[in-house]
Amino acid sequence: MVLDPDRGPRSARRAIGFVVVALALSLVASSMPSVGSIVGPDALTLTILSKRTGPNEASALGTVENTATPGGNLVELLVNGAVVRSTNSQGSGEYWFTKVPVSDGATIQTRVGSIYSASVAVPAYVAQPVGPPGFIYAQGTQLMKDGQPIILFGINEATAFSWAIVAAATPDPTVWGLNNVFPTGPGSKIPNVANADQLWREYFRYILHNRPAGDPNNPPVTLLRIWIVDNNWQMEMAYNYWKANPSGFWNLFDRMVYWASRSNTYLVPILGQNAIPPNNLMYDTTNPLYLHNLELTRAIVQRYDSSPTIAMWDLWNEADSYWSQIGDISSFRTWVGHLISDVAPYSPHHLITVGSANNQFIAGSPGWGWRLYFDFNDIPGLQVANQHMYEPYIDQTYIDINSDWNDALGTPHFQSEYGYWQCPSPVGNPLCYGYWPYYTERRVTRGVGALAPMVFLDNGKGAYYDYPYTGTLPSYPPVASFVFSPADPIAGNAVSFDGSASYNDAGPPVATYQWSFGDGGTGSGKTIQHIYSTGGNFTVTLTVTDTSGGSGTSAQTVPVQSSAPGPDTTPPARTTDLRATGTGYDYVVLAWTAPGDDGNVGTAMTYSVRYSTTGPLTDSNFLTGTAVPVPAPHPAGSKEKLNVTGLAQGTPYWFGLRTADEVPNWSPVSTNANVTTKSTQVSVVSPAAGAILPTASVLLTWSVSSPPPNSTQVQSDNGPWIDAGTGTSYLFTGVADGVHDLRVHVMFGSTGLYASTNALVDTQSPAVTILSPRSGDTLQSSTILVDWTATDSGSGIATVAVRQDAQPYQVVQGNSTTFRNVVAGSHTFSVQGTDSAGHRAEASVVVTVTAVGGGGPTVSSVVFHSETKSIDLTFSEPMNETSVESSIGIAPTVSYSLAWVNASYLRIVVVGPMEQGTLYQVTIQNSAQGTSGNRMASAYAFWFDAPRPGAGIDVSFLWSYWFYLLFLLVTANWVLATLVIVRCRRRASRARHSRARFTRGFEGSLPIR
Structure with missing residues (x-):
């Protein structure tokens, strides 16, 4: 039904208007939201995450999302329902709160206005283990040593160890001493060096020289982050040298650790580094390159697990810089977690970190913000957060934000590379990153765990601009060492002290010995006696001084008994928390709390750890188990770890532990740790x-x-x-x-x-034969049938493709196909068969076509939708879309768009304004082609009227709960409208139109004459 409002009476228009108004009211009513609901896809939402950062504190982090203005929102933090803090969201929508006072069981939530995040429980606090005496360990965001916070500051050394390998392995004595730092920056060479001992002795003298610096911008140098593995030199150079000459490799490493210890410098060895250009096989955990590196890494960390000179292990340097070629941020985190789990059991006494540039360009990365920081540093087993930073400038806000994220994560932070990346003056050095004194001072103030600028170059001003090197290098200080006897002295009796073990192997000899006995008494001399008047534990300190004024100290606790003790009959306490904290293919990591000498007091003398593969160990069968080497006990309450290696795969084990004092009094057998090793696949x-x-x-x-x-x-x-x-x-x-x-x-x-x-x-090609037509045939038809046979005795035919002349091959089914609308002339028809192994064979025939009839694609249907001002065209065959689009026009001119539903179905949508009562013509020229290359048989034209106002309204009824209130009104108006419309149709039937029009449907195609 088509209504012409210009011909109908006003009553008809009013009736239709009532209907439209009623329907619109119904539509509006049915779409009204309930009070308090959140409407639409742009409604603001909040995410929240909580990290437990201490016994009585936690952090809360999250994002403001689904809003056009994520930044600048006032975010309030609620603990147990009460507002305790507020902050404004960043431009990215991120927000964070640090050091929030909480207790176990507390809940936290955030809100912006009336919008709340989910309510989450703060994680339970898990105490971190305390390291052995002299070792670096982690407590919250701080690095600790012997119960006190420690901040490490030092340098990066990228080449010294690799040059030492070259010098020792080649051998090439001319490269001994080459390094990246001393004495004048990258490409330097330390003189008078001919072996590993001399190299590291002289290298750490430069660090001693820079240690006296101590102002806020220039902390004393106490740390060396050094590349051990660097595949930029030669793939697997360190691994190959270790395999070929293990004693030579260990000599390089042993002497480095020794002289680092002599200079009181902590080491962070880097044990993984990709090659440039990258070799992505190193990131495949099943590839030999990864497994070789893992084998060397495990050997290193296990050999030096008892050395307090190692501050932490940096397992890999900047794998993220290459990860965009490998995978997304999720796969990077998975790989790092896998690497850590592969190494951690072999070094229970040292922290683990992984150096990264925090690359925000990896797929799936959230970009700059706390989420990026957490993506790289909140990885299971990563005990020290690590970040590399090079910037043209820095400000306090940036420092504070990075420090906040570190506080929110709750682990120590190692800024293992940082500095300026610009060089105003042409120093001719690709590593002209300048030292960043202001950043150093401010990060130390915020309590960073460790810092290591790349090199001591200050923005092109020259080597050691902020740590000036002048004059002669200092000598090593002497080493103080002493023993006392008896081991358990009694008050009133003399105790003998002997400091003759003190020495200086790289400097002037020891000249003086000064003693402090911990009870106010002092003395001097290489050997001395002292009498304590009362019992107690006294700290005795020996200070030795060499002839140049260098000094060293050593301290021990002397336990003095008030009177001669009676027989010791109290054994150490039974261990009740022996457990397996790590399991591998050939190892198990055990952990327990140290008992004391007497019960849970003091320090026991020895452990005995044994295992069984047949069942639990008890007091009656403990000695039948297999014994495991175990270090001496630490003081009562210490967290002990033991890595048991050399085990069989896929085997159940029961581990038991007994502890003895000096008598020895033995404790009962501990609770058993029952675990099964992994099986290799x-x-x-x-x-x-x-x-x-x-x-x-x-x-x-x-x-x-x-x-x-x-x-x-x-x-x-x-x-x-x-x-x-x-x-x-x-x-x-x-x-x-x-x-x-x-x-x-x-x-x-x-x-x-x-x-x-x-x-x-299958190494053989298929066989293809064209049966008809035959080469040389003359054909008098524009329709050519080609049939063939295609066979393969090996893997079978996978696909058959055909083509005419030089057109692209088209895959077809069956053993024949028809080419249509072939023009007169010489033509080549080809058939190509491909077998399942990828081998191809081709057959061709050349024929002559002498007479070609009509044909080509046609327009098979047209449908006009007045309500959307669109025309749907259906073609008789798939079309070349570009040729169709270039052949279409509408007159009078009006803006339109084209949308292909598929290659045979095109929709034309008029988007510009149309003149009422105007007849529009759509033309398709015969230059339009099908995908076969055949042009349309003729041009086509179609006409349509511009839609009248109010006509063709497409209404969707949304029924609402108050429809019934409007039902009577709508029904009455609809009846009235129907009566008026009938009258209008009778009048309209008398009218005669002088031309045909397309309004709702396609009635035919009219070729242009």
Whole structure:
């Protein structure tokens, strides 16, 4: 039904108006929200995260989302329902609160106005273990040593260890002493160095020289972050030298640790570094490159686990800089977590960190903000947050924000690289990052754990501008050492002290010995006696001074008994918390709380740890278990760890512990730690089972979960086993066509694991023959039928494609196809067959076409939608969209858009204003082509009127709860409108139109004449 408002009476228009108004009211009523609800996709929402950062504090972090203005919102923090803090959200929508007082069981929530986040419980507080005496450990955001906070400041050394490998392995004595720092920055060489001992002795003298600096901008240098593994030099250079000459490698490392200790410098060895350009195989945890690096890393951290000179291990430097080629932020976090879990059990006494640039360009990264900081530093097992930063300038706000994120995370922060990245003066050095004194001072003020600028260059001003190097290097200070006897002195009796073990192996000899006995008494001399008048624990300090004025101190606690003790019959307490905190393929990490000498008081003398694979250990069968080496006990209450290695895979173990004092009085057997070691998995990576391979060379690859195998063999079709070394791939050559079974046998000691696959080898091409037409045929038709045969005796035909002349190949089904609208002339028809192995064969015929009839695509239907001012065109075959779009026009001119539903279905939408009563013509020229290349048989034209006001309204009824209130009114108006419309139609039927129009449907196509 079509209404012409210009011809109908006013009553009809009023009736329709009533209906429209009524329907609109119903629509509005049904869409009104309930009071208090959040409407629409742009409603503001809040996220929240809580971290427990101390026994009585936590942090709260989150984001303001789904709003056009995420920044500048007042965010209030509620603890147990009460507002305790407020802050404004950042431009990114992020907000954070640090050091929020909480107790166990507390809940936190945030709000912006009347919008609340979820309410979350703060995590339970988990106490961090206290490290052994002299070791660096973590407590909240602070690094600690012997119960006191410590801030480390030092330098990065990128080349000294690698040059030492070159010097020792080649050998090349001319490169001894090359390094990146001393005495004049990158490319420097320390003179008069010919071996590892001399290298590190002289290197750490430069650090001693810079130690006297102590103003806020220039803290004393106490830290060296040094690359041990750097594959930029040569892939696996450190690993290969360690394997070829382990004693030589350990000598380089041992002397470095020794002289670092002599200079009281802490080390952060870097144990992983990619090559440039990147070798992404190093990030595949099943690849030999990763496994080799892991093998070396485990050996290093286990060898030096008892050395307090190691501040922490930096397991990898800036893997994130290359990660955009590998995966997203989630896969990066997974890889770092995997690396940490692979290493941590081998170094229970040292902290673990991973240096990163906090790269915000990795896929999935949230960009700059606390979420980015957490993505890189809130990773299970990462005990010290780590960040690299190079900027053209810095301000206090930036420092405070970074410090806030660190406080919110609740772990120590290591700014392991930082400085200016600009060089105003041409120093000719690619590493001209300048030292950042203001940043150093402010981060120290905020309590950072450790700092290490890349090099001591200050914005192009020169080497050591802020740490000036002049004059002769200092000598090493002497080392104080003493013993006393008896071990348990009694008040009133003399105690003998002997400091003759003090020495100086790199400086002037010891000249004087000064003693402080802890009870106010003092003395001098290499040996001396002292009598204590009362019992107690007294701290005795020896200070030795060499002939140049250098000094060193040593202190010990002397336990003085008030009277001669009676027999000691009290054993150490039974350990009740022995547990396994880590499990690998051949190791278990045990943890427990140290008992004392007498019960839970004092320090016990020795531990005995044993295990069984048949059942629990008790007092009656403890000595039948296998003994495990274990270090001496620490004072009562200390957190003990022990890494038990050399275990069998997939085996259940029961571990037990007994503790003895000096008598010895033995404790009862502890509670057992029952754990099963992991089992190695071997699986074929390629070829996949059933794979089809195109060549006679077949690469078999496999993965081994861990550890590296002792040997590997491969086999084809039950033939002889072939040695494949310890790698994870083997290339079979000269493999005949057909199906083959491939197997791999991996040996771990006396244990062997198998994996297998099968594959079809097909090296032959298929056969293709065109049956008709034949080359040289003359055809008098524009429709050409081509049929063929395509066969393959190996992997079978996968696809067949055809083409006419030089057109692209089109894949078809069956053994024939028809080419239409072929013009007169010479034409080549080709058929290409491809088998499942990827081999191709082609056949072609050349024919002559002498007479070509009409044909080509046509427009098969047109539908006009007046309510949307759109026209739907359906073509008889898929069209070349570009050629159609360039051949369409509308007159009179009006703006329109084109949208293809598919290659045969086009929608034209008029977007510009249209003149009422105007007839518009849509034209498609015959230059439009189908995808086959055939032009349209003729041009086409269609006409349509501009929609009248009020006509063609598309209304969707949304029924509301108060529809019934309008029902009677709507019904009455609708009846009245119907009566008027009938009258209008009778009048309109008398009218005669002088032209045909398209209004609702397509009635025919009119070729342009």
